[in-house]
Amino acid sequence: MTGSDLIGYxxxxxxxxxxxxxxxxxxxxxxxxxISLVMYSxxxxxxxxxxxxxxxxxxxxxxxxxxxxxxxxxxxxxxxxRFGGSPPAAADEATxxxxxxxx
Numbered sequence: 001m002t003g004s005d006l007i008g009y010x011x012x013x014x015x016x017x018x019x020x021x022x023x024x025x026x027x028x029x030x031x032x033x034x035i036s037l038v039m040y041s042x043x044x045x046x047x048x049x050x051x052x053x054x055x056x057x058x059x060x061x062x063x064x065x066x067x068x069x070x071x072x073x074x075x076x077x078x079x080x081x082r083f084g085g086s087p088p089a090a091a092d093e094a095t096x097x098x099x100x101x102x103x
Contacts, residue, residue, distance in 0.1 A: 008061025019072040032080040044073040
């Protein structure tokens, strides 16, 4: 493995891992109210194109990162399309922050 591959894999792990908390929260609560359909649609298409580019260039760090990110982004996008803009009542309760005495 070359130094540039190592940098690529480190970047892949960090950027892909950054999607896990959002995906997990969305899976758990099914609350997609704050997710922009246009942004996630555009982002998901961009990730798919990066994956195609990585495959064409045989750039395996790019392929690895974008394959995982595409699965996560598509999952969130599907939930946005399926659950729409209004969160289920249970999700609203699960994501509500406790109020401080200053409120």
